[in-house]
Amino acid sequence: MAPVLSFTPEGIYCPAGDFHIDPWRPVARAVITHGHADHARPGHGSYLATPQAAPVMRHRLGDIRIDTLAYGATRRIGAATLSLHPAGHLPGSAQVRVEVAGEVWVVSGDYKIEPDGLAEPFEPVPCHAFISECTFGLPVFRWRPQAEVMAAIDAWWAENRAAGRVSILGAYSLGKAQRLLAGIDAGAGPVLTHGAVEATNEVLRAQGYALPGTIRVTPETKPGDHPGALVLAPPAALGTPWARRFGPASAGFASGWMQLRGVRRRRGMDRGFVLSDHADWDGLNTAIRATGAERVFVTHGYTAVFRRWLESQGLDAGIVATEFGGEETEGEVA
C-alpha cells in the first residue's frame, strides 16, 4: 500500500486524494495550513484553507480560487478524508489530517502549544504518522509564559514613555503583530502601526478578531505627533529612515531568536523579547507525544539533531527536506 503522504519536489503530496499540502511549486490542488509567504505561495490551480485563513490569503495572493473547510469538518477527496485542526500558530492556522483506509497522517504546519488569546488554540490530533516542524528543536529554546513576556514589553514601553521616547517594536506583520496587540496593555498609550501591519489588522478585524484600536503611520506622521507611542512594524522596517521619523526612540524586537545573546547583539536592538509563534523544545516534545504517532517526520529547523533525539526516545523518525523558511530566514519567520 502506498504511504498516505509522500515527499515530492513540489512539496508534500497525497496520492490517494491527488493534492499537495503547502507546496512550494505550482500544483493543481493545494491545501494550505496558513497565510505566511513560505506556506501559501502564488500560482496554484485551487486552494483549500480554513475560513479564518482565507481572507488574509486573498489579501496577499490576490485573485485565487479558494475553498474553505471549517475546523473539525471532514471532506472526502478521492480515496482520502481530509480535515483541518487548530495549530495555534496564528489566527486561522491549521494542521492537516489525512486519513486513507484507516491510516492517519497529520501535517503540523507551523504551530505553538501555548494559547495566545487570539489564535484558535492548538489541538493535539491522534495519528499514526506526524510531520512536524522543528524550527526551535534544540533544548536551548524554552519560552517563558506569554503573560510574563507581555508584562516585560509593557514595562519597557512605560519606561520609554517616562523618558520621552517612542517604542518601536519589530514583529512579523501577520500573526506576531496582532498577537502583541492583543496581549499588551494597549490602553496605556497610542499604538501606531506600519502599513503592512495595519493591512493585516484590517483583514482580521473585518473577520471579527478583537484587536484594540491602532493608528496607521502615514507619510504625514511627524515626530512628536504621538508622544510615548508604541509603533508596531515589520522587522525589515527597523533601522530604516521610516523608523527614524519618530524622533528619540528605543527599538525592540519580538522573536524566538531573541533567546540567543549572539543574535540579540547582531540585531543591535535596545531590547529583545523572546516571543515566538513556534513551539519551543518542550512544546515540540509535548505535541509529538500527544499525537501518539509511531512515525515522525521533521521539517525545517534543526532537523538532523531533532531526528536523532526522537530516535533516542524510541520513535521512528525521518527528515523531510522542505523549502519552508527556516534557519536561513532567521527572525523573519519566528
Next chain:
Amino acid sequence: MRRFARLFDTLDRTTRTNAKVAALAEYLTGAPEEDRLWAIALLSGRRPRRVVASARLRDWAAERAGLPLWLVEESYPVVGDLAETIALILPPPLRGEDRSLAEWMDWLAALRPQPEAAHKAAVLEAWDGMAAQDRLVFNKLLTGGFRVGVSAGLVTRALSQATGIEAPKLAHRLMGDWTPATTSWDRLILSEDPADDLSRPYPFCLAHPLEDPAADLGAPGDWLAEWKWDGIRGQAIRRGGELYLWSRGEDLITPRFPDLAPLADFLPDGTVIDGEILAWDRAADRPLAFARLQTRLGRKTVPKKLLAEAPARLLAYDLLEQEGTDLRPLPLEERRLRLDRLLQQLPAEAPLAASPLMEFGTWDELGAQRAAARSHHAEGLMLKHRASPYHAGRRRGDWWKWKLEPLRIDAVLLYAQAGHGRRATLFTDFTFAVWDGPELVPFAKAYSGLTDAEFAEITAWVRRNTRDRFGPVRQVAPQHVFEIAFEGIRESPRHKSGIALRFPRMARWRRDKAAAEASTLTELRALLDLYG
C-alpha cells in the same frame, strides 16, 4: 549577582557608548562597595583564573537537565557560547536567592582548592538557587571566561561620573597589580596617596592609524619619527630599589625577562620608561623577527639556550618619570632630551637603548624610509608631535602610527566554521588555500574583514555548497577567491604549507576571480624569501 548580571546584560547588548557609561556609572554609584570594586576588577580584565573546566560544567549541566551529552554538544555551535548554552538548558531554579557579587567571588576562591567531587556538588547547588540570567555570568566566572566589550577608558569615564574624580587620575589609580583581595574601594579609588603602590604603571599613550597623507600633518619639523617596532610594548619601572616590567595588556612580566633584570642596577630610582621589548640579534645589532620573541612568551622560566639565542632588549621611546616626578605633562621634545641624557650614561652592555629617531627633511624622504621598515623588522613608523604631552589612552592628533601596507595574496576558500558570540549562527571562520600544482594547500585562517552583509551571503552559500563535514567544520566547493592581507610571513614546520602568516584577514572578496586564478604556493614562498 542579579544587579551585576543586569549590568552585564546592558553592556553586552548596547553598542552605544553613552548607554554603557550610564549603566556603569549607575552600578558604581548604587552597588555595595565590595561589589563595585569587583565589577571594576572584572571589567578591566582582572578576572580570577578558571576554577572549573567548561567541559566539566557542560557534563554536569547535561546531567542536571536530563539531556544526552551529544545534544548539548550539538546545541553549543548554535548558541556560540558554552556558558550561555548551559544557562539555557538548565531547569528553572528551585530556590530564589540573590547573593552579592563579592559573596560569589569569595565562594569561588574558597571552591578553588577543593577536590573536583566537591566542585560538582557546590556548582549544582549554586545553579539550583540562581535565576537563569544570573547563571550565564556565574558560568563565565567559573570558567575564567568572563569578558565584556567595555574599554578601560569607558570604565574610567563611568567611575569619574560616579565619584567626581578626574578620569586621568582614576586611570592611573586603576593600573597595576591590584585585586579586590589586596585593596579596598577607599584605598584604590578614593585615596590620594600616589606612593601606595610602587609597581603601578602609567596608562599607556596610544596612537590612531594615519589614514590621510602624512603631508596633511603640516611642517615635518614639528614631528619626531621613529620605527614602530614589532615587539612587546612595555613600561620599565624602577622604584624603591625594585624593577617592574609591565606589558601594555597590564601584565606584570618581570619574571619572563631575567635578561632585563640588570636594569634595576643601571637605572636610578624613581624612573619610568616607555619602550618596546624585542628579541635582539647581537651580531647584526638589530631586532630578531617577532616570532623569536614569541617563543619566550609562553614560558614561565626561560631556558639558558633561548636567553642566548634570543636575548631581550628594551628600546626606549619615552621617559615618563624621573627622580620620582611625573614628566607626562612636559612636551615630548623635552622628555626625549632627558631620556637621551639618561641613557648616554649607561654602559654599552646595558640591555637598554633609545629607539633611534629618523632623520628627515620632507615627508617624501620619511615615506621612503618607511617603505624599508620590513627589512628592519619594524611594522612602519610612529609620528609624534614634538610638543605633545604623554596622554592617557588613545587620543587623536598628537601621535599617529604610520604602518606599512600589508602583504596580499589571493586564496581559495576551502573550509568554513561558524563563529562565536554575536557571530554564532554565521559562518565567519575560514581556512584558505593556494595552489600547489593541481592541489589546494591550506595556509591560513582568517575571521575578519568582511561586512555583515558579506558574511550573511557567504553563510547562505556555505549551507548550500557543503561537500563534507568534520564536526563543526564544513568543507566547501573550491569556488570563491578572497584577497588575504597579512603583516608578516615566516617559515613554520607546524603548518602543512610550511608557512605561517601574521594577522591574516580578508581584505576583499574577489568575485572577479575564478578559483583557478588564485595564487600559488610558489608565489607565497617568494614572499617568504623576501620578507621572512
